Amino acid sequence: MLEKIEGIVISVISGYYDVETKKGAIRSRARGVFRNRKQKPLVGDHVIVQLDEQGMNYLVEILPRKNEIGRPAVANVDQVLLVISAVEPDFSLELLDRYLTFFAWKNIGVTIYLSKTDITPAAQLVKIKEELSYYEKIGYPVFTDGNKLEKDLPELIKKDAIWTLAGQSGAGKSTLLNQLEKEANQATGQISYALNRGKHTTRQVQLFKYGKGYIADTPGFSAVDLYKIKLDELANDFYEFKKASAKCKFRSCQHLQEPKCEVKKLVKAGEIAQSRYDDYLKIRQEIQDKRMPDYLK
Ligand SMILES: Nc1nc2c(ncn2[C@@H]2O[C@H](COP(=O)(O)OP(=O)(O)OP(=O)(O)O)[C@@H](O)[C@H]2O)c(=O)[nH]1
Numbered sequence: 355m356l357e358k359i360e361g362i363v364i365s366v367i368s369g370y371y372d373v374e375t376k377k378g379a380i381r382s383r384a385r386g387v388f389r390n391r392k393q394k395p396l397v398g399d400h401v402i403v404q405l406d407e408q409g410m411n412y413l414v415e416i417l418p419r420k421n422e423i424g425r426p427a428v429a430n431v432d433q434v435l436l437v438i439s440a441v442e443p444d445f446s447l448e449l450l451d452r453y454l455t456f457f458a459w460k461n462i463g464v465t466i467y468l469s470k471t472d473i474t475p476a477a478q479l480v481k482i483k484e485e486l487s488y489y490e491k492i493g494y495p496v497f498t499d500g501n502k503l504e505k506d507l508p509e510l511i512k513k514d515a516i517w518t519l520a521g522q523s524g525a526g527k528s529t530l531l532n533q534l535e536k537e538a539n540q541a542t543g544q545i546s547y548a549l550n551r552g553k554h555t556t557r558q559v560q561l562f563k564y565g566k567g568y569i570a571d572t573p574g575f576s577a578v579d580l581y582k583i584k585l586d587e588l589a590n591d592f593y594e595f596k597k598a599s600a601k602c603k604f605r606s607c608q609h610l611q612e613p614k615c616e617v618k619k620l621v622k623a624g625e626i627a628q629s630r631y632d633d634y635l636k637i638r639q640e641i642q643d644k645r646m647p648d649y650l651k
């Protein structure tokens with residue numbers, strides 16, 4: 355009888371898949387069957403490995419994938435740690451809304467981390483923190499202090515959860531990642547993967563253990579495309595709009611010119627941020643402009 359065991363792919367190196375299981379890490383090869391089906395196991399995939407007596411382990415099945423993001427891609431991402439800088443590059447609410455919209459669309463939770471607060475003029479920082487408190491109110495965890503983030507993060511990463519970093523180029527993703535990875539390696543006595551990365555090898559993504567789950571060791575991605583979002587579903591990706599829309603007169607209200615729109619009422623009352631509404635309209639327009647005509651779909 356060949357034993358089968360379930361696990362999570364934590365790294366892929368030249369055709370070998372390292373799978374973390376309850377028996378520890380198992381190195382395995384993928385069965386040719388995946389190639390035929392054009393199916394390729396990704397880091398983050400939940401898989402079944404078949405063990406045999408000769409010590410040859412085969413990855414024989416990929417369990418259903420709930421999402422896939424980034425380049426290199428990571429599967430089954432539970433949460434994005436979004437790094438937004440206060441300065442260099444300057445803080446931008448529009449950029450923040452773009453990221454949040456994208457991950458909401460992908461059904462991935464976001465935790466916001468404000469970086470470079472140490473080099474931000476005090477008055478500017480006060481204003482940014484105030485703006486971020488709105489996001490906390492609508493349900494996004496916000497960290498504006500790196501030490502607090504590192505202290506709380508192990509608790510936040512739930513069992514087998516996969517986190518990945520995202521944010522604009524220069525925001526500080528690699529800086530934070532190196533810090534977290536160093537800590538994780540110190541805690542577990544692991545050798546840093548970073549040391550094995552030759553300059554000329556293709557950049558691979560690996561998961562390192564953190565908290566009760568994992569963090570991807572590659573800074574995810576910096577740019578997001580929003581035009582694939584369906585126009586009439588966009589409002590659902592703005593969580594506070596979605597919540598308010600239960601009180602809109604029309605069930606399919608897009609919060610534009612419709613009468614008795616709760617979202618517009620709350621914008622007027624200052625309860626929904628005007629900047630959120632403006633960004634909603636802007637992204638909407640973008641989707642409209644790039645939308646394929648119905649007959650081409
Ligand atoms: N003062 C200060 N500098 C920071 C902080 N975080 C990052 N930096 C600096 O900002 C620059 C960019 O940081 P990176 O970590 O390379 O940014 P990144 O998001 O990985 O950028 P890409 O690799 O281009 O996507 C580096 O010079 C860092 O040293 C911070 O919290 N405070």
Ligand SMILES: [Zn+2]
Pocket residue numbers: 599602603607608609610612614615616617618
């Ligand atoms: Zn409405």
